[in-house]
Amino acid sequence: MIAETVCSAVSAAGLGIAAVTAYRRRFLAAVRIAAYALVPVALVMTGVVQWLADTAFSPTAWAGFGLLGVSWLLFLTTRAVERRRGGTRKERRAARAEARRETRAGSDAAQPALDPAARPASAPRREDDFSDIEAILKKHGI
Known part of the structure; x- marks a missing residue:
């Protein structure tokens, strides 16, 4: 009321x-x-x-809220421990297997490629970049 x-x-x-x-x-x-x-x-x-x-x-409602809080804290604690360990057991096994595969593939990738098409394109020349600026400066007599 x-x-x-x-x-x-x-x-x-x-x-x-x-x-x-x-x-x-x-x-x-x-x-x-x-x-x-x-x-x-x-x-x-x-x-x-x-x-x-x-x-x-209601005391029953407060007890229920208390149990919700305890379950929330337990959930957060298990998540923190899981993150500290590096995930679940299944995730750790998958990460180790992936690391082994990358190590094996890395030994093959360590040798340089002889194919010119596999090389990255060279960076543009710097003289071409400054030609516009030089033209503007000459126009203003600088």
Whole structure:
């Protein structure tokens, strides 16, 4: 009963502030304030406030929240240990096998390729890059 009264008072105060804001010709802000002011009354009408009040004073609900917290901490602890070890056992085995394959392939890749098409293209010459700048400087007599 008290929660519903408080929510109604908060909504009434918010609507009053919205009216004053609208009087000052700030209509967009007034509509936004009115929207926020209507939320507590809507929560009362839907029964959310009553449910929250019943939950807040229920020892069973608090025990449930405590168990949720414990399960969350256990989950986080196992994830932290798993990350520190480098993943699950299956992921570690796959990573070791991949590293072995890369080591074997790396010995073949260490020899230089003789094919000219396999070489990367050479970088563009620097003289060509500065020709435009030189032309601009000569135009201005520098």
